[in-house]
Amino acid sequence: MSVLLAVLTGLLVAAGTWLVLKRRLLHLVLGIGLLGHAANLLVFAAGGLSESPAFAPGGTPLPGAADPLPQALVLTAIVIGFGATAFLLALAWRAFRTLGDDDLPGWSGSEPPLENDHSEPRP
Protein backbone atom coordinates (compact mmCIF):
# COMPACT_ATOMS: atom_id res chain seq x y z
CA MET A 1 0.00 0.00 0.00
CA SER A 2 2.82 2.40 0.94
CA VAL A 3 4.67 1.64 -2.29
CA LEU A 4 1.54 2.22 -4.37
CA LEU A 5 0.91 5.56 -2.64
CA ALA A 6 4.56 6.58 -3.00
CA VAL A 7 4.57 5.81 -6.74
CA LEU A 8 1.26 7.63 -7.19
CA THR A 9 2.54 10.68 -5.30
CA GLY A 10 5.63 10.73 -7.44
CA LEU A 11 3.59 10.53 -10.64
CA LEU A 12 1.31 13.35 -9.50
CA VAL A 13 4.27 15.58 -8.57
CA ALA A 14 5.92 14.85 -11.93
CA ALA A 15 2.75 15.59 -13.90
CA GLY A 16 2.00 18.68 -11.80
CA THR A 17 5.50 20.09 -12.21
CA TRP A 18 5.41 19.45 -15.96
CA LEU A 19 2.07 21.25 -16.28
CA VAL A 20 3.14 24.19 -14.09
CA LEU A 21 6.19 24.75 -16.28
CA LYS A 22 4.15 24.89 -19.50
CA ARG A 23 3.23 28.12 -21.22
CA ARG A 24 -0.55 28.05 -20.98
CA LEU A 25 -2.55 29.53 -18.14
CA LEU A 26 -4.94 26.56 -17.96
CA HIS A 27 -2.01 24.17 -17.66
CA LEU A 28 -0.76 26.21 -14.73
CA VAL A 29 -4.11 25.90 -12.97
CA LEU A 30 -4.31 22.15 -13.59
CA GLY A 31 -0.68 21.67 -12.55
CA ILE A 32 -1.20 23.41 -9.23
CA GLY A 33 -4.27 21.25 -8.68
CA LEU A 34 -2.27 18.07 -9.28
CA LEU A 35 0.52 19.25 -6.98
CA GLY A 36 -2.09 19.84 -4.28
CA HIS A 37 -3.40 16.30 -4.69
CA ALA A 38 0.14 14.94 -4.48
CA ALA A 39 0.67 16.79 -1.20
CA ASN A 40 -2.58 15.36 0.19
CA LEU A 41 -1.54 11.82 -0.72
CA LEU A 42 1.88 12.41 0.82
CA VAL A 43 0.40 13.56 4.14
CA PHE A 44 -1.88 10.54 4.09
CA ALA A 45 0.91 8.10 3.27
CA ALA A 46 3.48 9.62 5.63
CA GLY A 47 1.33 9.59 8.72
CA GLY A 48 -1.88 7.72 8.17
CA LEU A 49 -1.02 4.09 7.50
CA SER A 50 0.05 3.04 11.00
CA GLU A 51 -2.36 1.08 13.15
CA SER A 52 -1.89 3.18 16.25
CA PRO A 53 -4.54 5.88 16.46
CA ALA A 54 -3.89 8.86 18.70
CA PHE A 55 -6.29 7.71 21.40
CA ALA A 56 -5.54 3.96 21.38
CA PRO A 57 -5.64 2.81 25.02
CA GLY A 58 -2.10 2.41 26.34
CA GLY A 59 -0.65 3.07 22.91
CA THR A 60 -1.36 -0.49 21.75
CA PRO A 61 -1.91 -0.92 18.01
CA LEU A 62 -5.51 -1.46 16.93
CA PRO A 63 -5.69 -3.73 13.86
CA GLY A 64 -7.89 -2.26 11.18
CA ALA A 65 -7.85 1.24 12.64
CA ALA A 66 -5.79 4.08 11.23
CA ASP A 67 -4.53 7.26 12.82
CA PRO A 68 -7.40 9.71 12.21
CA LEU A 69 -5.31 12.86 12.50
CA PRO A 70 -3.70 12.79 9.01
CA GLN A 71 -7.16 12.17 7.60
CA ALA A 72 -8.39 15.28 9.37
CA LEU A 73 -5.38 17.20 8.05
CA VAL A 74 -6.00 15.97 4.50
CA LEU A 75 -9.68 16.82 4.75
CA THR A 76 -8.81 20.37 5.80
CA ALA A 77 -6.23 20.63 3.04
CA ILE A 78 -8.71 19.37 0.42
CA VAL A 79 -11.26 22.01 1.42
CA ILE A 80 -8.63 24.77 1.34
CA GLY A 81 -7.26 23.47 -1.95
CA PHE A 82 -10.75 23.45 -3.45
CA GLY A 83 -11.27 27.08 -2.47
CA ALA A 84 -7.87 28.13 -3.76
CA THR A 85 -8.35 26.29 -7.08
CA ALA A 86 -11.78 27.84 -7.55
CA PHE A 87 -10.30 31.29 -6.97
CA LEU A 88 -7.38 30.62 -9.29
CA LEU A 89 -9.77 29.43 -12.03
CA ALA A 90 -11.91 32.56 -11.68
CA LEU A 91 -8.80 34.74 -11.72
CA ALA A 92 -7.40 32.92 -14.73
CA TRP A 93 -10.69 33.36 -16.62
CA ARG A 94 -10.77 37.06 -15.79
CA ALA A 95 -7.13 37.48 -16.77
CA PHE A 96 -7.70 35.61 -20.04
CA ARG A 97 -10.68 37.82 -20.87
CA THR A 98 -8.84 41.03 -20.01
CA LEU A 99 -5.51 40.20 -21.62
CA GLY A 100 -7.04 38.29 -24.53
CA ASP A 101 -4.21 35.77 -24.34
CA ASP A 102 -3.32 32.80 -22.17
CA ASP A 103 0.30 32.53 -23.26
CA LEU A 104 2.20 33.25 -20.05
CA PRO A 105 5.63 34.21 -21.47
CA GLY A 106 3.86 36.84 -23.56
CA TRP A 107 2.72 38.62 -20.42
CA SER A 108 5.18 41.31 -19.56
CA GLY A 109 3.11 44.31 -18.54
CA SER A 110 3.82 43.82 -14.86
CA GLU A 111 7.52 43.28 -15.48
CA PRO A 112 8.70 45.84 -18.02
CA PRO A 113 12.13 45.22 -19.56
CA LEU A 114 15.12 46.78 -17.84
CA GLU A 115 15.76 50.31 -18.93
CA ASN A 116 18.85 52.47 -18.88
CA ASP A 117 18.93 56.16 -18.19
CA HIS A 118 18.88 57.12 -21.87
CA SER A 119 15.59 55.46 -22.62
CA GLU A 120 12.30 57.29 -22.63
CA PRO A 121 10.19 56.89 -19.48
CA ARG A 122 7.10 54.77 -19.86
CA PRO A 123 3.93 56.85 -20.19
Place this chain on the structure above:
Amino acid sequence: MTGLLVIPPLTALVLLALWGRPRLQAAVSLAGMLALLGAAAHLLLEVAPGGILVWAVGGWPAPLGIVLVADRLAAALVVVSTLVGVACVLAARSPHDDPARHPAWHPLVHLLMWGVCGAFCTGDLFNLFVWFEVMLMASFTLIALGGGRERLEGAVKYVAMNLVSSVLFLCGCGILYGVCGTLNMADLARIISAADTPPAVQAAGGCLLAAFLLKSAAFPLFAWLPASYHTAAPATAALFSALLTKVGIYAVLRLTVTIMPLSGTLLQPILLWVALATMAVGVLGAATQMELKRILSFHIVSQVGYMLLSIAIGGATALAAAVFYLIHHILVKSNLFLIVGLAAAHGGAEDVRRLGGLRRFPLLYAGFLISAASLAGIPPFSGFFAKLATVRAAAEAGQWVAVAVALAVGFLTLYSMVKIHREAFAKEAPAAPVPLAGAGWATTAVLVLATGTVLIGLGAGPLWRWSLAVGNELAARTPYIDAVLKATP
Protein backbone atom coordinates in the same frame (compact mmCIF):
# COMPACT_ATOMS: atom_id res chain seq x y z
CA MET B 1 -5.60 36.88 22.94
CA THR B 2 -9.31 36.26 22.42
CA GLY B 3 -9.79 39.79 21.12
CA LEU B 4 -7.12 39.36 18.44
CA LEU B 5 -8.92 36.42 16.88
CA VAL B 6 -12.51 37.56 17.43
CA ILE B 7 -12.45 41.27 16.53
CA PRO B 8 -11.26 40.96 12.87
CA PRO B 9 -13.86 38.44 11.63
CA LEU B 10 -16.67 40.27 13.44
CA THR B 11 -15.56 43.59 11.96
CA ALA B 12 -15.39 41.97 8.53
CA LEU B 13 -18.96 40.66 8.94
CA VAL B 14 -20.28 44.07 9.93
CA LEU B 15 -18.41 45.64 7.02
CA LEU B 16 -19.97 43.14 4.62
CA ALA B 17 -23.40 44.13 5.91
CA LEU B 18 -22.48 47.75 5.12
CA TRP B 19 -21.74 46.87 1.46
CA GLY B 20 -22.25 49.94 -0.73
CA ARG B 21 -22.15 52.49 2.12
CA PRO B 22 -18.55 53.71 1.83
CA ARG B 23 -18.50 56.41 4.54
CA LEU B 24 -19.99 54.15 7.19
CA GLN B 25 -17.73 51.29 6.06
CA ALA B 26 -14.60 53.42 6.42
CA ALA B 27 -15.64 54.58 9.89
CA VAL B 28 -16.49 51.09 11.15
CA SER B 29 -13.31 49.72 9.60
CA LEU B 30 -11.19 52.27 11.43
CA ALA B 31 -13.00 51.58 14.70
CA GLY B 32 -12.47 47.83 14.27
CA MET B 33 -8.79 48.30 13.52
CA LEU B 34 -8.33 50.57 16.56
CA ALA B 35 -10.07 47.95 18.72
CA LEU B 36 -7.68 45.35 17.33
CA LEU B 37 -4.73 47.62 18.13
CA GLY B 38 -6.09 47.92 21.67
CA ALA B 39 -6.35 44.16 22.03
CA ALA B 40 -2.81 43.75 20.67
CA ALA B 41 -1.42 46.38 23.04
CA HIS B 42 -3.17 44.67 25.94
CA LEU B 43 -1.57 41.37 24.96
CA LEU B 44 1.87 43.00 24.75
CA LEU B 45 1.47 44.56 28.21
CA GLU B 46 0.50 41.17 29.57
CA VAL B 47 3.57 39.35 28.21
CA ALA B 48 6.05 42.26 28.38
CA PRO B 49 7.50 41.33 31.79
CA GLY B 50 8.63 38.05 30.23
CA GLY B 51 5.72 35.66 30.46
CA ILE B 52 4.47 33.34 27.73
CA LEU B 53 0.71 33.18 27.43
CA VAL B 54 -0.74 29.83 26.39
CA TRP B 55 -4.36 29.26 25.51
CA ALA B 56 -5.54 25.69 24.90
CA VAL B 57 -8.45 26.57 22.65
CA GLY B 58 -10.57 23.44 22.80
CA GLY B 59 -9.75 22.71 26.44
CA TRP B 60 -7.35 19.90 25.44
CA PRO B 61 -3.85 20.19 26.91
CA ALA B 62 -0.88 21.01 24.69
CA PRO B 63 0.30 18.10 22.56
CA LEU B 64 -3.26 16.86 21.88
CA GLY B 65 -5.21 20.04 21.25
CA ILE B 66 -4.36 23.14 19.28
CA VAL B 67 -2.81 25.85 21.43
CA LEU B 68 -2.36 29.53 20.82
CA VAL B 69 0.89 30.89 22.24
CA ALA B 70 1.91 34.51 22.68
CA ASP B 71 5.47 35.27 23.68
CA ARG B 72 7.03 38.72 23.54
CA LEU B 73 8.05 38.34 19.89
CA ALA B 74 4.56 37.38 18.72
CA ALA B 75 2.90 40.09 20.80
CA ALA B 76 5.27 42.81 19.57
CA LEU B 77 4.77 41.78 15.94
CA VAL B 78 0.99 41.79 16.38
CA VAL B 79 1.13 45.33 17.81
CA VAL B 80 3.29 46.67 14.98
CA SER B 81 1.15 44.91 12.35
CA THR B 82 -2.10 46.30 13.70
CA LEU B 83 -0.53 49.77 13.85
CA VAL B 84 0.23 49.44 10.14
CA GLY B 85 -3.36 48.22 9.68
CA VAL B 86 -4.67 51.40 11.28
CA ALA B 87 -2.44 53.54 9.08
CA CYS B 88 -3.52 51.74 5.89
CA VAL B 89 -7.22 52.01 6.72
CA LEU B 90 -6.67 55.73 7.33
CA ALA B 91 -4.72 56.15 4.11
CA ALA B 92 -7.38 54.32 2.12
CA ARG B 93 -9.76 57.22 2.77
CA SER B 94 -7.80 59.44 0.41
CA PRO B 95 -9.37 59.54 -3.02
CA HIS B 96 -6.24 58.61 -5.01
CA ASP B 97 -6.48 55.08 -3.67
CA ASP B 98 -8.97 53.83 -6.21
CA PRO B 99 -9.28 50.06 -5.54
CA ALA B 100 -9.70 50.85 -1.85
CA ARG B 101 -13.05 52.39 -2.85
CA HIS B 102 -14.29 48.89 -3.69
CA PRO B 103 -16.85 47.72 -1.11
CA ALA B 104 -14.90 44.47 -0.60
CA TRP B 105 -11.64 46.24 0.33
CA HIS B 106 -12.31 46.92 4.01
CA PRO B 107 -13.76 43.46 4.84
CA LEU B 108 -10.82 41.78 3.09
CA VAL B 109 -8.28 43.88 4.97
CA HIS B 110 -9.78 42.72 8.26
CA LEU B 111 -9.73 39.09 7.13
CA LEU B 112 -6.06 39.57 6.19
CA MET B 113 -5.34 40.97 9.66
CA TRP B 114 -7.14 37.96 11.13
CA GLY B 115 -4.83 35.59 9.29
CA VAL B 116 -1.76 37.62 10.28
CA CYS B 117 -2.69 37.71 13.99
CA GLY B 118 -3.48 33.98 13.95
CA ALA B 119 -0.20 33.13 12.22
CA PHE B 120 1.80 35.10 14.80
CA CYS B 121 -0.03 33.53 17.75
CA THR B 122 -0.48 29.88 16.83
CA GLY B 123 1.52 27.14 18.53
CA ASP B 124 0.68 24.39 16.05
CA LEU B 125 2.31 23.84 12.68
CA PHE B 126 -0.80 22.74 10.80
CA ASN B 127 -2.77 25.54 12.38
CA LEU B 128 -0.10 27.88 11.01
CA PHE B 129 -0.83 26.44 7.56
CA VAL B 130 -4.52 27.24 8.01
CA TRP B 131 -3.80 30.82 9.14
CA PHE B 132 -1.48 31.24 6.18
CA GLU B 133 -4.34 30.21 3.91
CA VAL B 134 -6.77 32.63 5.60
CA MET B 135 -4.24 35.38 5.02
CA LEU B 136 -3.49 34.31 1.44
CA MET B 137 -7.12 34.01 0.33
CA ALA B 138 -7.74 37.57 1.53
CA SER B 139 -4.54 38.81 -0.11
CA PHE B 140 -5.34 37.01 -3.41
CA THR B 141 -8.56 38.95 -3.70
CA LEU B 142 -7.05 42.23 -2.47
CA ILE B 143 -4.25 42.19 -5.03
CA ALA B 144 -6.63 41.54 -7.92
CA LEU B 145 -9.22 44.06 -6.76
CA GLY B 146 -9.95 46.65 -9.40
CA GLY B 147 -8.87 44.53 -12.35
CA GLY B 148 -6.84 45.94 -15.22
CA ARG B 149 -4.12 44.31 -17.30
CA GLU B 150 -1.08 44.75 -15.09
CA ARG B 151 -2.94 43.99 -11.91
CA LEU B 152 -4.39 40.71 -13.19
CA GLU B 153 -1.00 39.62 -14.52
CA GLY B 154 0.62 40.40 -11.19
CA ALA B 155 -2.19 38.63 -9.34
CA VAL B 156 -1.82 35.41 -11.37
CA LYS B 157 1.93 35.35 -10.67
CA TYR B 158 1.40 36.08 -6.98
CA VAL B 159 -1.35 33.48 -6.53
CA ALA B 160 0.46 30.74 -8.46
CA MET B 161 3.72 31.09 -6.52
CA ASN B 162 1.96 31.19 -3.18
CA LEU B 163 -0.08 28.09 -3.97
CA VAL B 164 3.10 26.20 -4.83
CA SER B 165 4.50 27.34 -1.50
CA SER B 166 1.39 26.06 0.28
CA VAL B 167 1.88 22.64 -1.34
CA LEU B 168 5.46 22.52 -0.01
CA PHE B 169 4.26 23.59 3.44
CA LEU B 170 1.68 20.79 3.49
CA CYS B 171 4.27 18.18 2.40
CA GLY B 172 6.59 19.31 5.20
CA CYS B 173 3.77 19.04 7.77
CA GLY B 174 2.87 15.54 6.58
CA ILE B 175 6.43 14.19 6.72
CA LEU B 176 7.05 15.79 10.11
CA TYR B 177 3.87 14.25 11.52
CA GLY B 178 4.83 10.86 10.09
CA VAL B 179 8.22 10.98 11.85
CA CYS B 180 7.39 12.76 15.10
CA GLY B 181 3.70 11.96 15.60
CA THR B 182 2.85 15.53 16.56
CA LEU B 183 2.52 18.94 14.98
CA ASN B 184 2.54 21.01 18.15
CA MET B 185 5.55 23.32 17.84
CA ALA B 186 6.71 22.93 21.44
CA ASP B 187 6.26 19.15 21.34
CA LEU B 188 8.17 18.99 18.04
CA ALA B 189 10.93 21.09 19.59
CA ARG B 190 11.12 18.69 22.55
CA ILE B 191 11.27 15.59 20.32
CA ILE B 192 13.71 17.01 17.77
CA SER B 193 16.16 18.32 20.37
CA ALA B 194 16.12 14.90 22.03
CA ALA B 195 16.72 12.97 18.83
CA ASP B 196 19.74 13.49 16.60
CA THR B 197 17.72 15.13 13.79
CA PRO B 198 17.01 12.09 11.57
CA PRO B 199 17.25 12.64 7.79
CA ALA B 200 13.46 12.53 7.38
CA VAL B 201 13.12 15.45 9.80
CA GLN B 202 15.76 17.36 7.87
CA ALA B 203 13.86 16.64 4.64
CA ALA B 204 10.65 17.93 6.21
CA GLY B 205 12.59 20.93 7.49
CA GLY B 206 13.84 21.54 3.95
CA CYS B 207 10.28 21.46 2.57
CA LEU B 208 9.03 23.85 5.24
CA LEU B 209 12.02 26.17 4.88
CA ALA B 210 11.53 26.31 1.11
CA ALA B 211 7.84 27.11 1.59
CA PHE B 212 8.54 29.89 4.11
CA LEU B 213 11.42 31.33 2.10
CA LEU B 214 9.19 31.46 -0.97
CA LYS B 215 6.61 33.39 1.05
CA SER B 216 9.29 35.75 2.36
CA ALA B 217 10.53 36.35 -1.21
CA ALA B 218 14.06 35.06 -0.65
CA PHE B 219 16.52 34.33 -3.47
CA PRO B 220 16.00 32.54 -5.86
CA LEU B 221 12.20 32.52 -5.49
CA PHE B 222 11.64 36.25 -5.16
CA ALA B 223 10.63 37.28 -8.67
CA TRP B 224 6.91 37.10 -7.92
CA LEU B 225 7.15 39.98 -5.46
CA PRO B 226 8.45 42.79 -7.68
CA ALA B 227 6.17 41.45 -10.44
CA SER B 228 3.02 41.86 -8.39
CA TYR B 229 3.23 44.27 -5.43
CA HIS B 230 3.62 47.39 -7.52
CA THR B 231 0.35 46.70 -9.33
CA ALA B 232 -1.69 46.88 -6.12
CA ALA B 233 -3.29 50.05 -4.79
CA PRO B 234 -1.06 52.16 -2.48
CA ALA B 235 -2.79 51.18 0.76
CA THR B 236 -2.92 47.51 -0.30
CA ALA B 237 0.75 47.50 -1.28
CA ALA B 238 1.69 49.17 2.01
CA LEU B 239 -0.20 46.50 3.95
CA PHE B 240 1.33 43.65 1.91
CA SER B 241 4.86 45.01 2.12
CA ALA B 242 4.57 45.29 5.89
CA LEU B 243 2.89 42.00 6.69
CA LEU B 244 3.08 39.16 4.18
CA THR B 245 6.82 38.65 3.80
CA LYS B 246 7.28 39.33 7.51
CA VAL B 247 4.89 36.51 8.41
CA GLY B 248 7.09 34.30 6.21
CA ILE B 249 10.20 35.42 8.09
CA TYR B 250 8.46 34.87 11.41
CA ALA B 251 7.69 31.30 10.27
CA VAL B 252 11.34 30.80 9.25
CA LEU B 253 12.38 32.01 12.69
CA ARG B 254 9.97 29.72 14.52
CA LEU B 255 11.03 26.77 12.38
CA THR B 256 14.78 27.22 12.51
CA VAL B 257 15.04 28.51 16.07
CA THR B 258 12.22 27.00 18.09
CA ILE B 259 11.33 23.78 16.27
CA MET B 260 14.60 22.54 14.79
CA PRO B 261 17.82 24.41 15.57
CA LEU B 262 19.89 24.79 12.43
CA SER B 263 23.39 24.68 13.86
CA GLY B 264 25.30 21.67 12.55
CA THR B 265 22.79 20.79 9.82
CA LEU B 266 23.20 21.30 6.12
CA LEU B 267 20.42 23.88 6.20
CA GLN B 268 22.45 26.51 8.07
CA PRO B 269 25.03 27.32 5.36
CA ILE B 270 22.23 27.14 2.77
CA LEU B 271 20.16 29.70 4.67
CA LEU B 272 23.20 31.92 5.14
CA TRP B 273 24.04 32.02 1.44
CA VAL B 274 20.38 32.42 0.51
CA ALA B 275 20.26 35.45 2.83
CA LEU B 276 23.36 37.03 1.29
CA ALA B 277 22.14 36.41 -2.28
CA THR B 278 18.72 37.84 -1.36
CA MET B 279 20.30 41.04 -0.02
CA ALA B 280 22.54 41.52 -3.04
CA VAL B 281 20.04 40.61 -5.77
CA GLY B 282 17.28 42.73 -4.22
CA VAL B 283 19.35 45.86 -3.96
CA LEU B 284 20.88 45.46 -7.43
CA GLY B 285 17.39 44.94 -8.87
CA ALA B 286 16.26 48.14 -7.18
CA ALA B 287 19.18 50.07 -8.60
CA THR B 288 18.05 49.35 -12.17
CA GLN B 289 14.42 50.36 -11.62
CA MET B 290 12.92 53.74 -12.30
CA GLU B 291 9.34 53.26 -11.11
CA LEU B 292 8.65 54.15 -7.50
CA LYS B 293 6.81 51.07 -6.35
CA ARG B 294 9.09 48.72 -8.26
CA ILE B 295 12.16 50.26 -6.60
CA LEU B 296 10.55 49.70 -3.21
CA SER B 297 9.43 46.15 -4.10
CA PHE B 298 13.02 45.16 -4.84
CA HIS B 299 14.07 46.76 -1.57
CA ILE B 300 11.64 44.48 0.31
CA VAL B 301 13.60 41.55 -1.13
CA SER B 302 16.92 43.03 -0.09
CA GLN B 303 15.74 43.84 3.46
CA VAL B 304 14.32 40.33 3.84
CA GLY B 305 17.90 39.19 3.31
CA TYR B 306 19.10 41.16 6.36
CA MET B 307 16.55 39.46 8.60
CA LEU B 308 17.32 36.01 7.19
CA LEU B 309 21.03 36.67 7.74
CA SER B 310 20.50 37.25 11.46
CA ILE B 311 18.35 34.13 11.70
CA ALA B 312 20.95 32.06 9.84
CA ILE B 313 23.74 33.20 12.15
CA GLY B 314 21.70 32.22 15.19
CA GLY B 315 22.46 32.82 18.85
CA ALA B 316 20.93 35.36 21.22
CA THR B 317 22.55 38.52 19.79
CA ALA B 318 21.75 37.70 16.17
CA LEU B 319 18.15 36.76 17.02
CA ALA B 320 17.79 40.01 18.93
CA ALA B 321 18.98 41.79 15.78
CA ALA B 322 16.35 39.92 13.74
CA VAL B 323 13.60 40.92 16.21
CA PHE B 324 14.69 44.57 16.18
CA TYR B 325 14.93 44.54 12.39
CA LEU B 326 11.45 43.03 11.97
CA ILE B 327 9.82 45.68 14.17
CA HIS B 328 11.67 48.55 12.46
CA HIS B 329 11.15 47.23 8.96
CA ILE B 330 7.38 46.72 9.19
CA LEU B 331 6.86 50.41 10.01
CA VAL B 332 9.37 51.87 7.57
CA LYS B 333 8.50 49.80 4.53
CA SER B 334 4.74 50.30 4.73
CA ASN B 335 5.30 54.01 5.26
CA LEU B 336 7.46 54.28 2.14
CA PHE B 337 4.73 52.57 0.10
CA LEU B 338 2.13 55.03 1.40
CA ILE B 339 4.49 57.93 0.61
CA VAL B 340 5.22 56.88 -2.96
CA GLY B 341 1.48 56.29 -3.45
CA LEU B 342 0.90 59.93 -2.53
CA ALA B 343 3.92 61.07 -4.55
CA ALA B 344 2.65 59.30 -7.66
CA ALA B 345 -0.81 60.78 -7.15
CA HIS B 346 0.57 64.31 -6.72
CA GLY B 347 2.94 64.08 -9.66
CA GLY B 348 0.68 62.03 -11.93
CA ALA B 349 3.34 59.41 -12.77
CA GLU B 350 5.04 56.32 -11.36
CA ASP B 351 8.32 56.86 -13.17
CA VAL B 352 10.68 58.99 -11.07
CA ARG B 353 11.98 60.75 -14.18
CA ARG B 354 8.53 62.20 -14.81
CA LEU B 355 8.14 63.38 -11.22
CA GLY B 356 9.67 66.35 -9.45
CA GLY B 357 9.14 69.25 -7.11
CA LEU B 358 7.43 67.20 -4.44
CA ARG B 359 9.41 68.97 -1.71
CA ARG B 360 6.64 71.56 -1.95
CA PHE B 361 4.56 69.27 0.25
CA PRO B 362 6.40 69.64 3.57
CA LEU B 363 4.61 66.92 5.56
CA LEU B 364 5.02 64.35 2.78
CA TYR B 365 8.65 65.43 2.35
CA ALA B 366 9.35 65.08 6.08
CA GLY B 367 7.75 61.63 6.13
CA PHE B 368 9.85 60.57 3.14
CA LEU B 369 13.10 61.88 4.59
CA ILE B 370 12.55 60.07 7.89
CA SER B 371 11.55 56.76 6.29
CA ALA B 372 14.16 56.81 3.53
CA ALA B 373 16.97 57.74 5.94
CA SER B 374 15.80 54.96 8.22
CA LEU B 375 15.67 52.37 5.43
CA ALA B 376 19.14 53.35 4.26
CA GLY B 377 20.46 53.10 7.82
CA ILE B 378 21.43 56.69 8.59
CA PRO B 379 21.79 57.50 12.30
CA PRO B 380 19.88 58.35 14.44
CA PHE B 381 16.95 56.59 12.73
CA SER B 382 15.71 53.10 13.51
CA GLY B 383 17.31 51.44 10.46
CA PHE B 384 20.80 52.44 11.60
CA PHE B 385 20.43 50.54 14.86
CA ALA B 386 18.82 47.56 13.11
CA LYS B 387 21.68 47.32 10.59
CA LEU B 388 24.29 47.97 13.29
CA ALA B 389 22.92 45.08 15.34
CA THR B 390 22.89 42.79 12.29
CA VAL B 391 26.45 43.68 11.27
CA ARG B 392 27.68 43.31 14.84
CA ALA B 393 26.08 39.88 15.16
CA ALA B 394 27.72 38.81 11.88
CA ALA B 395 31.11 40.13 13.02
CA GLU B 396 30.84 38.36 16.37
CA ALA B 397 30.12 35.12 14.53
CA GLY B 398 33.18 35.69 12.35
CA GLN B 399 31.12 35.88 9.15
CA TRP B 400 33.21 38.56 7.46
CA VAL B 401 31.71 37.96 4.01
CA ALA B 402 28.30 38.65 5.52
CA VAL B 403 29.62 41.86 7.12
CA ALA B 404 30.99 43.05 3.79
CA VAL B 405 27.78 42.23 1.90
CA ALA B 406 25.61 43.89 4.56
CA LEU B 407 27.63 47.11 4.43
CA ALA B 408 27.73 47.19 0.62
CA VAL B 409 23.99 46.55 0.38
CA GLY B 410 23.39 49.34 2.91
CA PHE B 411 25.35 51.70 0.70
CA LEU B 412 23.36 50.72 -2.41
CA THR B 413 20.13 51.19 -0.46
CA LEU B 414 21.24 54.74 0.19
CA TYR B 415 21.83 55.13 -3.56
CA SER B 416 18.23 54.11 -4.32
CA MET B 417 16.80 56.44 -1.71
CA VAL B 418 18.93 59.32 -3.00
CA LYS B 419 17.67 58.52 -6.51
CA ILE B 420 14.04 58.83 -5.39
CA HIS B 421 14.88 61.98 -3.43
CA ARG B 422 16.73 63.68 -6.24
CA GLU B 423 14.27 62.78 -8.98
CA ALA B 424 10.89 62.99 -7.26
CA PHE B 425 11.45 65.54 -4.51
CA ALA B 426 14.42 67.79 -5.19
CA LYS B 427 14.57 68.48 -8.95
CA GLU B 428 12.21 70.87 -10.65
CA ALA B 429 9.06 69.19 -11.92
CA PRO B 430 8.54 68.58 -15.65
CA ALA B 431 4.91 69.43 -14.90
CA ALA B 432 3.97 71.20 -11.67
CA PRO B 433 2.62 68.74 -9.08
CA VAL B 434 -0.98 69.41 -8.17
CA PRO B 435 -2.19 69.43 -4.57
CA LEU B 436 -4.59 66.54 -4.16
CA ALA B 437 -7.96 67.06 -2.54
CA GLY B 438 -8.44 64.72 0.41
CA ALA B 439 -4.78 63.72 0.67
CA GLY B 440 -4.90 64.66 4.35
CA TRP B 441 -5.91 61.16 5.44
CA ALA B 442 -3.00 59.47 3.74
CA THR B 443 -0.62 62.18 4.98
CA THR B 444 -1.87 61.59 8.53
CA ALA B 445 -1.17 57.88 8.14
CA VAL B 446 2.33 58.67 6.87
CA LEU B 447 2.98 60.88 9.88
CA VAL B 448 1.69 58.24 12.32
CA LEU B 449 4.12 55.66 10.94
CA ALA B 450 6.97 58.20 10.71
CA THR B 451 6.42 59.03 14.38
CA GLY B 452 6.72 55.33 15.16
CA THR B 453 10.02 55.20 13.24
CA VAL B 454 11.38 58.24 15.08
CA LEU B 455 10.33 56.78 18.43
CA ILE B 456 12.16 53.51 17.66
CA GLY B 457 15.25 55.57 16.78
CA LEU B 458 15.04 57.62 19.98
CA GLY B 459 14.27 54.62 22.17
CA ALA B 460 16.77 52.34 20.46
CA GLY B 461 18.62 51.61 23.72
CA PRO B 462 15.66 50.28 25.72
CA LEU B 463 14.23 48.51 22.65
CA TRP B 464 17.59 46.84 21.99
CA ARG B 465 17.82 45.61 25.59
CA TRP B 466 14.28 44.28 25.26
CA SER B 467 15.18 42.59 21.94
CA LEU B 468 18.17 40.98 23.64
CA ALA B 469 15.90 39.55 26.32
CA VAL B 470 13.62 38.18 23.57
CA GLY B 471 16.64 36.84 21.68
CA ASN B 472 17.89 35.07 24.79
CA GLU B 473 14.49 33.52 25.36
CA LEU B 474 14.29 32.36 21.72
CA ALA B 475 17.81 30.95 21.67
CA ALA B 476 17.28 29.08 24.95
CA ARG B 477 14.17 27.31 23.53
CA THR B 478 13.24 25.73 26.88
CA PRO B 479 11.10 28.65 28.16
CA TYR B 480 8.81 28.25 25.14
CA ILE B 481 8.68 24.44 25.34
CA ASP B 482 8.06 24.41 29.08
CA ALA B 483 5.43 27.13 28.95
CA VAL B 484 3.42 25.28 26.30
CA LEU B 485 3.78 21.70 27.51
CA LYS B 486 3.25 22.46 31.20
CA ALA B 487 0.30 24.78 30.67
CA THR B 488 -2.98 23.61 32.14
CA PRO B 489 -6.07 24.32 30.05
